[in-house]
Amino acid sequence: MALSKKKKIIIGVIVGVVLISAVVISVIATRKDEPEVITVTIDVRPELKQTVTASGEVRPIRFIKLTSEVAGRIEEIYVSPGDMVTKGKPLVRLDPTQLQAGQEAQWAATQASLNDVQNARNAVTSAQQSLVVAEASVASARQQVVAFETAVDKAQVDLNTAQRELKRNTELIEAGVASRFEYDNARDRFETAKLALDTAKANLEAQKIAVKEATERANQQRIAVKEAQTSIKSSEMRASQQAAMLRGQQSQRSKATQLSPLNGVIADIPTRVGEYAVSALSSTPLMTIADMSQINIEVNVDETEINNVQVGQEAKVKVDALGERELRAVVTQRNPLAIAKSDPAGGLSNRVNVQEAKEFKVTLELKEMPEDVQAALRPGMSSTATITTNTKNNVLAVPLEAIVEKAPAAPSPGASGANGVAGATASPSGEKPKSQKGVYIIEGNKVRFIEVTTGITGEADIEVMSGVQPKMEIVRGPSRVLKTLKDGMTVKRQTKKPGGNANEGS
Numbered sequence: 001m002a003l004s005k006k007k008k009i010i011i012g013v014i015v016g017v018v019l020i021s022a023v024v025i026s027v028i029a030t031r032k033d034e035p036e037v038i039t040v041t042i043d044v045r046p047e048l049k050q051t052v053t054a055s056g057e058v059r060p061i062r063f064i065k066l067t068s069e070v071a072g073r074i075e076e077i078y079v080s081p082g083d084m085v086t087k088g089k090p091l092v093r094l095d096p097t098q099l100q101a102g103q104e105a106q107w108a109a110t111q112a113s114l115n116d117v118q119n120a121r122n123a124v125t126s127a128q129q130s131l132v133v134a135e136a137s138v139a140s141a142r143q144q145v146v147a148f149e150t151a152v153d154k155a156q157v158d159l160n161t162a163q164r165e166l167k168r169n170t171e172l173i174e175a176g177v178a179s180r181f182e183y184d185n186a187r188d189r190f191e192t193a194k195l196a197l198d199t200a201k202a203n204l205e206a207q208k209i210a211v212k213e214a215t216e217r218a219n220q221q222r223i224a225v226k227e228a229q230t231s232i233k234s235s236e237m238r239a240s241q242q243a244a245m246l247r248g249q250q251s252q253r254s255k256a257t258q259l260s261p262l263n264g265v266i267a268d269i270p271t272r273v274g275e276y277a278v279s280a281l282s283s284t285p286l287m288t289i290a291d292m293s294q295i296n297i298e299v300n301v302d303e304t305e306i307n308n309v310q311v312g313q314e315a316k317v318k319v320d321a322l323g324e325r326e327l328r329a330v331v332t333q334r335n336p337l338a339i340a341k342s343d344p345a346g347g348l349s350n351r352v353n354v355q356e357a358k359e360f361k362v363t364l365e366l367k368e369m370p371e372d373v374q375a376a377l378r379p380g381m382s383s384t385a386t387i388t389t390n391t392k393n394n395v396l397a398v399p400l401e402a403i404v405e406k407a408p409a410a411p412s413p414g415a416s417g418a419n420g421v422a423g424a425t426a427s428p429s430g431e432k433p434k435s436q437k438g439v440y441i442i443e444g445n446k447v448r449f450i451e452v453t454t455g456i457t458g459e460a461d462i463e464v465m466s467g468v469q470p471k472m473e474i475v476r477g478p479s480r481v482l483k484t485l486k487d488g489m490t491v492k493r494q495t496k497k498p499g500g501n502a503n504e505g506s
Contacts, residue, residue, distance in 0.1 A: 035484065036494045039442060040476045042468055045397045050390040050456035052308055054362065056299030058319060058381040060290035064262065066091070068277035068284045069255045070099060081269055082378065085260040085289065092286050094277060096256040103249040110246045113239035120235040124228035131225050134218035141211040148204035155197035162186070162193035264289045267379045290379045295366045297329055299385045300339070300359040308389040309334055315364050315387040322376065331387060333363040362387075390456045396468070397461040398439060402476045403454070404483070406436040439468060440475040440485050445492070447475060447485050 072094035079091055169186040172178030268288040271277070277284035297317050301309055315329040338358040364385055369377075438451040455463030468474070475482060475491070485491070 034490050034492045035481045037442075037447075037481055037485075037491045038476045038478065038494050039473050040399060040402065042396060042398055042464070042470055042472045042474060044470055045395055045461065046393060048392050048395045048397055048456060048458045048461060048463055049388050050308065050458060052301060052305045052387045052389050053384065054299035054301045054305075054387070055382070055384050056297055056362075058377050058379055058383055059296045059298045059363075060264070060292050060379055061294040061296060062291045063267065063379075064264075064289045064291070066258060066261070066286045066289060068094070068258070068279050068286055070094065070252050071277060071279050072096070072098065072256060073276050074271060074273050074286075077269065077271070077273055079266050079269070079287075081266050083266045084264075084375075085266060086263050087260055089260045090257050091260055092258045092271075094256045094258075096253060099249070099253040099256055103246070103253045106242070106246045106249040110239070110242040113235065113242040117232065117235040117239045120228060120232040124225060124232055127221060127225040127228045131218065131221040134214065134221045138211065138214040138218050141207060141214045145204065145207045145211055148200065148207045152197065152200040152204050155193065155200040159190070159193035159197045162190035166190040258286060260289060262289065262291050263293065264291045265378065266290075292374065292377070292379075295369070295374065295377055296332070297364040297366060297383050297385055299362050299364065299383070300341075301362050301387075303338060303358040303360065306334070306360040306362075309360075309362055309387055310389070313387055313389060315385045317364065317366065317383055317385045319377065320382040320384075321378075322373065325373070327369065327373065328367045329364040329385065330367060331362060332365045335361040335363075392456060392463065395455070395463045396465075396470060397458070397463050398468070398474060399476050400457070400460060400462050401479060401482075402439050402474050403452075403462060404438060404440065404449070404485075406438070406449070408435060439464075440482070441468065442473045442475065442491070442493075445490050447487070447489055447491055449485075449487050 074092060075095050076093045077091070078089075078093070079085060085091065166183075166186045166189070169178050169183040173180065173183045266287055267290045269286070271284065271286050275284075277286065309331060311331050311334060313331045315331060317327045317329045318324065319327070338360055340356050341359055362385075364387075436449075436451050437454060438449050440447040440449055450467050452467030453465045455465045457463070475485065
């Protein structure tokens, strides 16, 4: 049955409305598919700093773990953790009773040794006096020998005279000239002179024996003097030894009160009053003193960034206890030995999981600290260091979030590897193809991907060494949209008011 003209017009109108609606819907849908992007114009930055940020703690130039040099029970601790101390300040006092007793006993032994020295000196004096008397006796005896020798000579002369007279009288009697009386007198004088000579000779021999005996006594007295002098030396050596031991006992006694060996801060006190401190092979740790004359910051730098850190680089340090206040520091040491994050002690002798992340210890010295800051810092405070590893001036830079890394291009369907298996085309050296790093520039309302070469990385920007030019407009974000862009895609610039969240979705 043929349609009427009216029905044909109605059907035509309906089809037209449907077609127009489809076109309108298609246009609207097409407009909704245009992604909104945040754009930025590439500029030359006056300065771009590459930094490494690492966390750590405040460390003084050195720690001294004060240990007990003598044994005794702790009676008093004069300081508390965190106290500032100066060199020579009393810190801990131990019970000095045993040390005092030892010192007094040694003092008595020293006094006895000194008395022995004095007695030995008195003995030397006495022996020397006796030697003088003995030598005087020898001299006197020798003088007596001279006198007896003279008496012998005189007696010999008298005997010779008496003998001549006796001979003359004998001749006179025989001649009948002299009387018997004169002869007898001459004979008596001869006998007397002879007896006197014998007596003088006997006395001389006796005196010579006396001289010999006196000389022997003098020699014995000389030996006694030498022995007494040797005894003095022995006594003086013993006295010196006892005096040295007494000084040692006095030193030990003085160590019952421990004094601070330096200016610093008390970092830790592991002992308590009433505990017994021992010394020698297992000395009791009394407290830890930190030398705060020079304060360092020790931070752990990740292994991926350690190559950028060098000695002498400047850094800014923030200590949690000081809030946002920044302190100037300089890198003074970079430890070459890696440590595992799970094993802060590290070391070559410790085997760690090769899959575990490693860190390197870096030491920074704080510079130009105000007195209030130095007084406020304490060992172990948490800190964060931002080390400037590189600085460039007048560089072309783009925001970090504008950089896009694309995976290697997929191989053509007919491509195959050297072994005949389809896959990505390998480089002649067998290395895997590298990903492409670049940015999307906007030409009109369409985007185009440009590969770039990057340099140093700042806090929010990265240096671009090739691929783009100043004043180019590039896509900055959002990142969720940036990842979906393709060459030639139409985009719409985001029109949010200043102060809005331009990075929403990034």
